[in-house]
Amino acid sequence: MTILETKKLRHIYGEGTPFEQAALTEVDFTVESGTVVGIIGHSGSGKSTLVQHFNGLLKPTGGEVLLKGKSIWDEPKKIREVRFQVGLVFQYPEYQLFDETVEKDIAFGPKNMGLDENEIARRVAHAADVVGLSERLLKRSPFDLSGGEKRRAALAGVIAMESDVLILDEPTAGLDPRGRDSILDRLLRFQRESGTTMLIVSHSMEDMARVADKIMVLDHGRIALYDETGAVFSRAAELKALGLDVPQITGVFHGLRKNGLPVEENVYTVAKGRDTLLPLFRERGQGTC
Amino acid sequence: MLKDITIGQYYPAFSVIHAMDPRVKFLMMIGFIVVIFLAWNIAALGLVLVFCLAVLFLSRVPVKVYLKSLKPIIPIIIFTAVLNALYIDGEVLWKWWIIEITKEGLLRSGYVALRIIMLILITSVLTYTTTPTQLTDAIERVFSPLNRLKIDVHVFAMIMTIALRFIPTLIEETEKIMNAQKSRGADLETGSLLQRVRALLPILIPLLFSAFHRAFELADAMECRCYHGGKGRTRLKQLKCAGRDYAAIGIFLPVCAGIICASVLIPIF
Ligand SMILES: Nc1ncnc2c1ncn2[C@@H]1O[C@H](COP(=O)(O)OP(=O)(O)OP(=O)(O)O)[C@@H](O)[C@H]1O
Ligand SMILES: [Mg+2]
Numbered sequence: 001m002t003i004l005e006t007k008k009l010r011h012i013y014g015e016g017t018p019f020e021q022a023a024l025t026e027v028d029f030t031v032e033s034g035t036v037v038g039i040i041g042h043s044g045s046g047k048s049t050l051v052q053h054f055n056g057l058l059k060p061t062g063g064e065v066l067l068k069g070k071s072i073w074d075e076p077k078k079i080r081e082v083r084f085q086v087g088l089v090f091q092y093p094e095y096q097l098f099d100e101t102v103e104k105d106i107a108f109g110p111k112n113m114g115l116d117e118n119e120i121a122r123r124v125a126h127a128a129d130v131v132g133l134s135e136r137l138l139k140r141s142p143f144d145l146s147g148g149e150k151r152r153a154a155l156a157g158v159i160a161m162e163s164d165v166l167i168l169d170e171p172t173a174g175l176d177p178r179g180r181d182s183i184l185d186r187l188l189r190f191q192r193e194s195g196t197t198m199l200i201v202s203h204s205m206e207d208m209a210r211v212a213d214k215i216m217v218l219d220h221g222r223i224a225l226y227d228e229t230g231a232v233f234s235r236a237a238e239l240k241a242l243g244l245d246v247p248q249i250t251g252v253f254h255g256l257r258k259n260g261l262p263v264e265e266n267v268y269t270v271a272k273g274r275d276t277l278l279p280l281f282r283e284r285g286q287g288t289c
Numbered sequence: 290m291l292k293d294i295t296i297g298q299y300y301p302a303f304s305v306i307h308a309m310d311p312r313v314k315f316l317m318m319i320g321f322i323v324v325i326f327l328a329w330n331i332a333a334l335g336l337v338l339v340f341c342l343a344v345l346f347l348s349r350v351p352v353k354v355y356l357k358s359l360k361p362i363i364p365i366i367i368f369t370a371v372l373n374a375l376y377i378d379g380e381v382l383w384k385w386w387i388i389e390i391t392k393e394g395l396l397r398s399g400y401v402a403l404r405i406i407m408l409i410l411i412t413s414v415l416t417y418t419t420t421p422t423q424l425t426d427a428i429e430r431v432f433s434p435l436n437r438l439k440i441d442v443h444v445f446a447m448i449m450t451i452a453l454r455f456i457p458t459l460i461e462e463t464e465k466i467m468n469a470q471k472s473r474g475a476d477l478e479t480g481s482l483l484q485r486v487r488a489l490l491p492i493l494i495p496l497l498f499s500a501f502h503r504a505f506e507l508a509d510a511m512e513c514r515c516y517h518g519g520k521g522r523t524r525l526k527q528l529k530c531a532g533r534d535y536a537a538i539g540i541f542l543p544v545c546a547g548i549i550c551a552s553v554l555i556p557i558f
Contacts, residue, residue, distance in 0.1 A: 018302075052468070055472055057471060057472065080474055080476060083471065083472055083473075083474055084474055087472070088472040089472075090465070090468070090469050090472070093469060095462070095465065095466055095469070095499055096466060096469035096470060096473070096491075096495060098490065098491045098492075098494040098495050099491075108473055108475075109473035112473060112474030112475060112476065113474055143498065157473060158473065161473065161474070
């Protein structure tokens with residue numbers, strides 16, 4: 001079932017001023033319910049602009065955005081309802097923290113939704129658990145946290161709204177490798193358990209390969225590719241032409257094939273790479289190696 | 290949106306006015322404002338108008354942009370014009386109950402409206418054609434004689450430069466924070482006054498936090514580069530008067546003289 005859809009979506013920043021800038025041109029895009037869609041594209045290709053249309057922060061210059069088949073701007077008064085259904089975590093979201101304690105800050109979204117105390121408490125605890133914030137940290141002031149902890153707190157603040165669609169704009173940018181893996185794993189587990197539709201913007205092909213079912217490639221405000229993750233990564237030449245790349249492990253396997261090893265081409269996670277290489281080693285191990 | 294508020298509203302274009310020395314532009318603007326107030330009759334105001342339009346034309350900034358700068362002051366213009374129309378005695382043209390409209394009153398309100406419009410237009414020319422940094426630079430130079438009075442003009446200019454530099458940054462940041470909180474369902478538009486003020490907290494707190502953060506960072510960065518105030522400081526961009534500036538002064542002074550003469554020699558109205 002299609003949950004989110006754009007039709008001929010266009011966006012021009014500062015229309016009618018000398019600073020006019022077309023950020024999106026004719027974007028037709030559909031997202032199936034319950035899937036994880038990765039959005040990649042070089043810097044300035046319009047990724048952040050696109051995702052801000054999904055919860056009505058930006059109004060299209062042309063075209064429309066449909067949520068569950070209904071245009072979100074049909075009733076401009078009800079745009080808040082849309083925001084409860086489509087959660088959006090911004091690029092570097094740490095600055096959104098403001099309340100006395102992390103706990104209260106996470107509760108900000110659910111409170112705005114008008115939920116009752118018990119439900120709010122449950123959601124806060126659940127969201128904190130999803131991102132891995134300990135009980136002790138919940139009582140601290142958000143301003144006293146480390147960068148990585150702030151990121152988790154900010155993520156939890158949106159996750160707690162338990163929206164149908166969760167959009168993450170570069171959730172792992174600027175984190176250390178372990179923090180990045182841990183947050184991604186937790187988000188993915190949350191997604192599998194809750195069935196939330198997830199859109200993730202990222203510059204890391206490795207991250208994309210791990211989490212995305214489908215990948216959309218943006219280039220200068222247009223969709224360049226939109227397909228299953230494997231299918232997108234099999235088009236290495238095209239990706240390179242767009243200033244992007246395939247995951248490193250995929251590059252390695254392309255190289256191995258070129259050198260005559262009979263390995264599969266569509267390997268885009270390290271785990272899969274290991275699984276394809278090990279049997280090969282065992283086979284050959286008897287004789288040559 | 291917030292971005293529509295323009296302060297330091299530089300409009301990039303290539304024109305003689307853009308290229309002029311900001312000090313000359315600044316002084317000419319001050320001079321012209323004085324002259325506008327000295328113009329008391331149709332002839333003088335006509336000259337002011339012609340000069341104004343000529344400068345507007347030379348600046349290569351679209352008329353639309355100038356009209357936009359006039360928009361916010363339309364109520365003020367109407368208000369003062371109406372007051373003038375009602376309170377000046379003279380030949381009565383139209384009377385209803387205690388309201389009298391006189392010929393002199395109408396003329397006067399026309400003059401006042403025209404004068405306010407000219408004032409706004411001429412200051413807009415300055416702000417549209419001069420970048421904020423050029424402007425503060427010019428102000429620092431123009432007021433530098435005050436240094437003798439132990440007023441540290443450089444410090445004020447530096448404060449102004451930094452403030453102007455950070456206004457767009459803060460606006461952008463406010464917008465970002467507002468967007469983030471709106472995404473979490475913050476409701477900024479409805480509710481009682483108290484509720485609305487409370488709704489601002491999630492925006493103001495992060496904004497203040499980051500503003501202070503920025504201020505400390507900037508202070509550190511300036512100290513690391515051995516900034517120690519204006520003494521002995523040289524400039525990257527030297528202001529220099531060129532031929533066009535002298536030409537501008539050469540045109541400007543006779544025009545002013547003409548306006549003042551017209552105003553003094555030709556009787557009122
Ligand atoms: N508020 C704005 N006003 C004017 N132009 C903007 C604004 N925000 C973005 N743009 C422009 O729109 C284009 C797309 O920007 P966007 O932020 O969507 O890119 P992005 O794909 O998210 O890039 P990044 O990977 O660097 O985050 C860019 O050319 C950018 O300069
Ligand atoms: Mg972005």
